[in-house]
Amino acid sequence: MVIPGEQPFFGTASEVRPDPELACRILVVDDDASLRRTLPHVLARSGRSFDDCGSVAAAIALLQHQHYDLILLDYRLPDATGLALLDWLSENQREEAVIMISGEDAIDAAIGALRRGADDYVRKPYHVAQLQRAVEGTLHKTSLERANRAMSQRLRASERLHRYLVESSPDLIFTLDAEGCFNYINPRVQALLGYERSALMRSPFVSLVMPEDMERMRSLLLSPRGIPTESFNVELRLRRAVDDKSGQDGPESITVSLTGIPMMGREGGRQASGLYGVARDISERKRAEEIISFQAYHDQLTRLPNRVLFKDRLELAIAQAQRRSGSLAVMFVDVDRFKLVNDTFGHAEGDTLLRGIAERLSATLRRGDTLARLGGDEFTVLLPDVAQPEDAETIARKILEVLAPPFRLSHGDFRATVSLGIALFPRDGNDAEELTRAADIAMYQVKRSGKNGFRFFDPDLNSHYRERIALENDLRGAVERGELELHYQPQISLHRQRVVGMEALLRWNHPVHGMVGPAAFVPVAEEAGLIGDISRWVLEQACRQLADWREAGHDELRMSLNLSPHDFDSADVVGMVTDCVSRHGLPPSQLELEITESMMMQDAAGVAAKVRQLREAGLSVAIDDFGTGYSALAYLQKFPVSTLKIDRSFVRDLEGPATNPIISAITGIARGFGLQLIAEGVERAEQVETLRTLGCDVMQGYFFARPAPAAEAGGWLRAVPCGAC
Numbered sequence: 001m002v003i004p005g006e007q008p009f010f011g012t013a014s015e016v017r018p019d020p021e022l023a024c025r026i027l028v029v030d031d032d033a034s035l036r037r038t039l040p041h042v043l044a045r046s047g048r049s050f051d052d053c054g055s056v057a058a059a060i061a062l063l064q065h066q067h068y069d070l071i072l073l074d075y076r077l078p079d080a081t082g083l084a085l086l087d088w089l090s091e092n093q094r095e096e097a098v099i100m101i102s103g104e105d106a107i108d109a110a111i112g113a114l115r116r117g118a119d120d121y122v123r124k125p126y127h128v129a130q131l132q133r134a135v136e137g138t139l140h141k142t143s144l145e146r147a148n149r150a151m152s153q154r155l156r157a158s159e160r161l162h163r164y165l166v167e168s169s170p171d172l173i174f175t176l177d178a179e180g181c182f183n184y185i186n187p188r189v190q191a192l193l194g195y196e197r198s199a200l201m202r203s204p205f206v207s208l209v210m211p212e213d214m215e216r217m218r219s220l221l222l223s224p225r226g227i228p229t230e231s232f233n234v235e236l237r238l239r240r241a242v243d244d245k246s247g248q249d250g251p252e253s254i255t256v257s258l259t260g261i262p263m264m265g266r267e268g269g270r271q272a273s274g275l276y277g278v279a280r281d282i283s284e285r286k287r288a289e290e291i292i293s294f295q296a297y298h299d300q301l302t303r304l305p306n307r308v309l310f311k312d313r314l315e316l317a318i319a320q321a322q323r324r325s326g327s328l329a330v331m332f333v334d335v336d337r338f339k340l341v342n343d344t345f346g347h348a349e350g351d352t353l354l355r356g357i358a359e360r361l362s363a364t365l366r367r368g369d370t371l372a373r374l375g376g377d378e379f380t381v382l383l384p385d386v387a388q389p390e391d392a393e394t395i396a397r398k399i400l401e402v403l404a405p406p407f408r409l410s411h412g413d414f415r416a417t418v419s420l421g422i423a424l425f426p427r428d429g430n431d432a433e434e435l436t437r438a439a440d441i442a443m444y445q446v447k448r449s450g451k452n453g454f455r456f457f458d459p460d461l462n463s464h465y466r467e468r469i470a471l472e473n474d475l476r477g478a479v480e481r482g483e484l485e486l487h488y489q490p491q492i493s494l495h496r497q498r499v500v501g502m503e504a505l506l507r508w509n510h511p512v513h514g515m516v517g518p519a520a521f522v523p524v525a526e527e528a529g530l531i532g533d534i535s536r537w538v539l540e541q542a543c544r545q546l547a548d549w550r551e552a553g554h555d556e557l558r559m560s561l562n563l564s565p566h567d568f569d570s571a572d573v574v575g576m577v578t579d580c581v582s583r584h585g586l587p588p589s590q591l592e593l594e595i596t597e598s599m600m601m602q603d604a605a606g607v608a609a610k611v612r613q614l615r616e617a618g619l620s621v622a623i624d625d626f627g628t629g630y631s632a633l634a635y636l637q638k639f640p641v642s643t644l645k646i647d648r649s650f651v652r653d654l655e656g657p658a659t660n661p662i663i664s665a666i667t668g669i670a671r672g673f674g675l676q677l678i679a680e681g682v683e684r685a686e687q688v689e690t691l692r693t694l695g696c697d698v699m700q701g702y703f704f705a706r707p708a709p710a711a712e713a714g715g716w717l718r719a720v721p722c723g724a725c
């Protein structure tokens with residue numbers, strides 16, 4: 001369809017109103033030269049201009065280059081009659097008005113002229129006033145005709161424009177009669193709903209409405225009062241035609257936003273004579289809204305309800321149970337050793353396992369139950385209708401059973417077990433939070449007592465675990481919230497009279513409890529699977545600090561930091577450390593990782609191999625509590641460490657020079673294996689003396705300095721802490 005030009009429908013006043021004063025050109029065609037001279041004077045008016053000529057041929061020559069408003073045409077001309085010029089004008093579809101002036105008596109001449117399109121006929125001799133009247137009258141008439149033509153043209157253009165706008169609208173536009181039946185509908189209906197326009201004419205609008213919305217629309221459109229008299233906007237679903245030809249079924253309906261505007265009767269009555277409706281297809285938007293809302297309330301990985309939706313459902317179930325004095329159960333399910341799968345086989349395998357577990361759990365539960373994934377390896381179950389605790393117990397057993405067969409992962413089969421805690425409403429809590437926490441505590445008790453089982457909440461153990469769980473919850477996100485800090489304790493060489501190393505020691509600046517030591521939270525972090533992130537943070541901070549101190553000129557300084565046994569569970573501990581060291585441009589030997597003797601003894605995740613790789617990468621490795629375990633010597637063969645730290649307990653028991661055979665043995669071992677030796681926990685001057693005489697040079701302890709923030713520790717690099725002086 002051609003888009004009609006956008007002209008204003010109402011032209012300017014001057015365009016449509018006839019105005020005799022308007023500029024106008026008049027051509028006088030007469031062989032009488034004196035008449036040609038006189039007429040312009042006689043007919044002169046402001047805005048009028050005149051041309052003249054004496055023959056038909058001369059007139060045609062002028063008309064080929066010029067348009068006139070009026071021609072005063074003599075009948076008899078030397079080369080032809082004025083009729084010839086009239087013929088020419090008509091052949092050339094010219095719009096000039098013509099007044100034929102003639103000396104012919106015969107009425108036929110006048111009739112002939114008027115038939116051929118002359119607008120008026122003046123017979124010679126004429127009175128001047130007669131000619132003037134004829135001229136005025138003709139000009140007035142032609143200007144009226146012109147205005148009329150312009151108006152019709154605009155009307156046509158406007159009609160085309162409006163039709164175009166309605167017919168090519170992306171929205172469905174229609175009108176309904178007073179009975180709610182279509183009496184106009186634009187072609188868009190074909191594309192949107194698949195119906196022929198003609199098929200819908202005279203049929204009721206509600207026949208297109210889906211059953212879910214039918215009642216609403218029926219009462220809106222077909223109330224006893226008839227079509228509504230106020231505009232309205234509703235969302236509704238319209239039925240699509242079944243496409244038999246293409247065989248494609250497509251969606252059964254589309255969702256539209258319908259704006260209805262009543263068309264009031266012409267008499268200005270209160271009754272609407274029909275309805276003008278515009279329906280916009282909002283199916284896409286609706287679908288997007290549904291997806292967004294699904295994502296907001298569901299876990300992406302398993303597509304199970306998430307924490308928010310679970311809480312919502314639980315609150316609803318509690319309200320219902322309260323009303324009917326019923327009971328319900330909440331289960332907290334935590335996958336045992338999940339972190340091991342994730343760390344050893346990678347996240348993709350971890351995800352597969354979680355999806356598999358979610359599927360099996362879903363299949364075990366009934367329709368009304370809710371299984372949710374809270375995040376990580378934690379699932380919760382809401383059993384909204386349990387008559388007695390045994391019912392929940394039966395389901396818990398079923399869950400353990402259904403998980404028993406191994407899961408097939410690409411690395412091989414994995415037997416997943418879960419720890420499951422159960423809380424009952426109203427016995428263990430009155431609201432969603434209390435119940436979930438109680439189930440969590442019960443689950444935690446299962447974990448502590450060997451995992452792979454279930455347990456009901458036991459209020460006697462409540463307060464202890466509550467604290468513990470609160471700590472764990474606080475600890476989540478402590479890194480992001482910037483609550484962790486590193487303090488540094490100097491390691492001093494007596495011989496060199498300076499600080500040769502710093503041990504990075506973790507602190508948690510808790511918003512309520514203040515500065516918390518690692519002993520209070522590192523085990524919790526390890527159990528909760530949070531230690532990996534914390535260790536990564538410690539490594540990053542310590543390396544950055546060492547790089548700063550090196551830049552300040554302390555380029556021989558060594559940095560020690562503690563790794564958790566759990567860090568060695570992770571496949572990429574070596575990569576993580578070497579990457580961090582090289583990112584900060586540190587010589588690897590300047591970073592010392594402290595591991596404990598117990599880690600070596602367990603060697604569960606191949607600690608020995610990883611220590612070897614770390615050593616091969618040039619890093620230093622220290623045994624932190626050397627001498628506290630057994631068979632220390634045997635381990636030294638297997639673990640190529642670089643440093644032994646004499647445990648605090650031996651230093652504490654030092655009584656006098658050479659009285660401690662263990663320390664003598666350790667110093668001997670260090671010498672024999674070519675290892676560095678550090679005594680830790682040195683608190684008194686006598687201990688310093690004894691250690692010195694036993695051959696231990698590097699010491700660390702409160703005697704020299706307590707661990708302190710980097711700014712203070714930096715000061716010891718310039719002036720050795722006083723104990724060493």
Ligand SMILES: Nc1nc2c(ncn2[C@@H]2O[C@@H]3COP(=O)(O)O[C@H]4[C@@H](O)[C@H](n5cnc6c(=O)[nH]c(N)nc65)O[C@@H]4COP(=O)(O)O[C@H]3[C@H]2O)c(=O)[nH]1
Nearest residue numbers: 505506517518519522538562563564681682683701702703
């Ligand atoms: N009584 C006494 N104690 C002294 C003396 N000199 C130092 N200490 C304390 O002894 C601990 C030495 O650290 P550790 O044996 O590696 O033992 C550390 C280490 O095993 C662990 N830890 C510390 N920071 C981290 C860390 O970043 N990651 C991991 N995984 N564990 C850490 O927490 C343990 C305790 O750390 P802290 O509470 O900082 O306690 C530190 C330190 O403050 C002294 O003269 N007398």
